Amino acid sequence: MDFDWPDDNDDRRLEIREWLSSNGNNPSQEALARAGYVAPHWPKPYGLDADPIHQLIIDEELSKAGVKRAAGGIGLGWAGPTILFGGTPEQQNRYLWPILTGEEVWCQLFSEPDSGSDLANLATRAVRDGDRYIVNGSKIWSSGAHRSHLGILIARTDPDVPKHRGVSYFICPMDTPGLELQPIVDMTTAHSFNQTFFTDMELPVENRIGDENDGWRLAKVTLGNERVSLSGEGALWGSGPSAKDLLDLVRAAGGLTDPNLRDRASRLHIEGEVLRLIRLRTLSAQLQGRQPGPEASVRKALADEHGQNVMQLAKDLTGSHGMLVDAGPLGESPKFPVTHAVVEGWQHWHGGFLFSPALTIGGGTSEVQRNIVAERVLGLPHDVDIQSGQTWSESKAQ
Ligand SMILES: Cc1cc2nc3c(=O)[nH]c(=O)nc-3n(C[C@H](O)[C@H](O)[C@H](O)COP(=O)(O)OP(=O)(O)OC[C@H]3O[C@@H](n4cnc5c(N)ncnc54)[C@H](O)[C@@H]3O)c2cc1C
Incomplete structure (x- = not known):
C-alpha cells in the first residue's frame, strides 16, 4: 500500500465529526442521504464527488460513531449508478433519493430461463406502442423481487439487429399490472428468488433509461460498478465470516x-x-x-x-x-x-x-x-462465435 493516510485531525474528518455532533450523533437516514454520506462517491447533490480516500474516511468516521447506513443492495449498487450514468435529471431526482434513504428497495430483472451467462441473448420483448411499451416474457432468479418496490429490467426492443444492439433498459415498478411473481425456494430453504412473468405489461416511455436499443451499454455499467471498500474479506461475496x-x-x-x-x-x-x-x-x-x-x-x-x-x-x-x-x-x-x-x-x-x-x-x-x-x-482468442453477424431473430431461427 503506497498512499498517505490522512491523520486524525484531517479537515475532512473534523467536518464529519462536527456534522455528527450537530445531528446528535444519531442522524436519520434522510439526514445521512441529504449530507451525501450514503454514496459519497456519487456526484452532487446525491453524493460528494468523494475521491477514494475521502470515501474511506467517511466509512471510518461513521463506523467509529456507530452510525449505520440503511441503504444498500441492488438500488445503491446497481440501479443508482446506472440512473446516474444514463438517466434524465427527472429520473435521477425521482429515483435516487429513495435509494439513498433506503425507502425504495430494488431488484434486478436480467437473467432469463434461456439466457444467463449469455445475457445478451435475452428474449423478453418490449414493443413500443405510442407513449408506452408492452412487455411480454419472463425473468428468473430475481433475488428479493417479492420485497422490492422497483426493478431494473432489460428487454429486447429490436430483434432484427445483432443481439447486443436491440436491448433497452427500463425501470419497472413491481406492482405494475401484468407482472406476476412465482416464488423459488432454494436449498437453504429460504424464499430468496422468484421467477417473474410479464403478460402485456405496460411501461410508460419515461421509464426507459437512455436511448432505445442502447440498453446493453447501460447493462455493462450496471454489472461493472464497484465502489471502494476496505471491508469485504468475508467468505460469502465479501460478507459473512472469513x-x-x-x-x-x-x-x-x-x-x-x-x-x-x-x-x-x-x-x-x-x-x-x-x-x-x-x-x-x-x-x-x-x-x-x-x-x-x-x-x-x-x-x-x-x-x-x-x-x-x-x-x-x-x-x-x-x-x-x-x-x-x-x-x-x-x-x-x-x-x-x-x-x-x-x-x-x-x-x-x-x-x-x-x-x-x-x-x-x-x-x-x-x-x-x-x-x-x-x-x-492473457490475450487468448475468443471462442468461435457461430452467431457472428446474425441478427437476434436469425440466431433464434436456427
Ligand atoms: C445467489 C444468486 C443470486 C442471483 N440473483 C439474480 C438477480 O437478482 N437477478 C438476475 O437477473 N439474476 C440473478 N442471478 C442469476 C445469475 O446471474 C445467473 O445464474 C448466472 O448469470 C448464470 O446463468 P445461468 O444460471 O443461466 O447458467 P448458464 O449460463 O446456463 O450456465 C450453465 C453452465 O454453463 C457454463 N457456461 C456458460 N457459458 C459458458 C462459456 N461461454 N464458457 C464456458 N462455460 C460456460 C456456466 O459456467 C455454467 O456452469 C442470481 C444467481 C445466484 C446464484
Whole structure:
C-alpha cells in the first residue's frame, strides 16, 4: 500500500465529526442521504464527488460513531449508478433519493430461463406502442423481487439487429399490472428468488433509461460498478465470516491434530492471504486513481472458490453437527463452543455452507470469469462465435 493516510485531525474528518455532533450523533437516514454520506462517491447533490480516500474516511468516521447506513443492495449498487450514468435529471431526482434513504428497495430483472451467462441473448420483448411499451416474457432468479418496490429490467426492443444492439433498459415498478411473481425456494430453504412473468405489461416511455436499443451499454455499467471498500474479506461475496475467522476459532479450540485437516487449514490460510494481497493491490490502484489491473479480474474467480472452501472446512470440522441445517457450520459443535454472535455469522444468508455453491454461479460463473481472464488478461482468442453477424431473430431461427 503506497498512499498517505490522512491523520486524525484531517479537515475532512473534523467536518464529519462536527456534522455528527450537530445531528446528535444519531442522524436519520434522510439526514445521512441529504449530507451525501450514503454514496459519497456519487456526484452532487446525491453524493460528494468523494475521491477514494475521502470515501474511506467517511466509512471510518461513521463506523467509529456507530452510525449505520440503511441503504444498500441492488438500488445503491446497481440501479443508482446506472440512473446516474444514463438517466434524465427527472429520473435521477425521482429515483435516487429513495435509494439513498433506503425507502425504495430494488431488484434486478436480467437473467432469463434461456439466457444467463449469455445475457445478451435475452428474449423478453418490449414493443413500443405510442407513449408506452408492452412487455411480454419472463425473468428468473430475481433475488428479493417479492420485497422490492422497483426493478431494473432489460428487454429486447429490436430483434432484427445483432443481439447486443436491440436491448433497452427500463425501470419497472413491481406492482405494475401484468407482472406476476412465482416464488423459488432454494436449498437453504429460504424464499430468496422468484421467477417473474410479464403478460402485456405496460411501461410508460419515461421509464426507459437512455436511448432505445442502447440498453446493453447501460447493462455493462450496471454489472461493472464497484465502489471502494476496505471491508469485504468475508467468505460469502465479501460478507459473512472469513477464513481468518474460522482459523481463529480453530486456534482458540486448541488447534488441529489430523494431518489432512491441518493441510486444508493451511491451504485456506494461504488462499485467504493471497486474496487479501490482491484486494490491497486493487485498493491501492483505486486510491491512486489508477484502473485496477488484471488482479481485479482474477479476484472474483479465486474468491468464490475460496468462499466454498471456507464453508466446506467449517462444516467438516463440526463433524455430524455440520449436517444440521439449524446448527450450521460450527453451530453447536461440542468441540468448538462458540458465542451466539459467531453462530449467527456462520448462519449468514440462511446457512453459509448451503448457500456457498451459489458463489461460483451468481454475478458471473467461474467458467465465464476464466474466459474473461483468458481473453482480456492473457490475450487468448475468443471462442468461435457461430452467431457472428446474425441478427437476434436469425440466431433464434436456427
Ligand atoms: C445467489 C444468486 C443470486 C442471483 N440473483 C439474480 C438477480 O437478482 N437477478 C438476475 O437477473 N439474476 C440473478 N442471478 C442469476 C445469475 O446471474 C445467473 O445464474 C448466472 O448469470 C448464470 O446463468 P445461468 O444460471 O443461466 O447458467 P448458464 O449460463 O446456463 O450456465 C450453465 C453452465 O454453463 C457454463 N457456461 C456458460 N457459458 C459458458 C462459456 N461461454 N464458457 C464456458 N462455460 C460456460 C456456466 O459456467 C455454467 O456452469 C442470481 C444467481 C445466484 C446464484
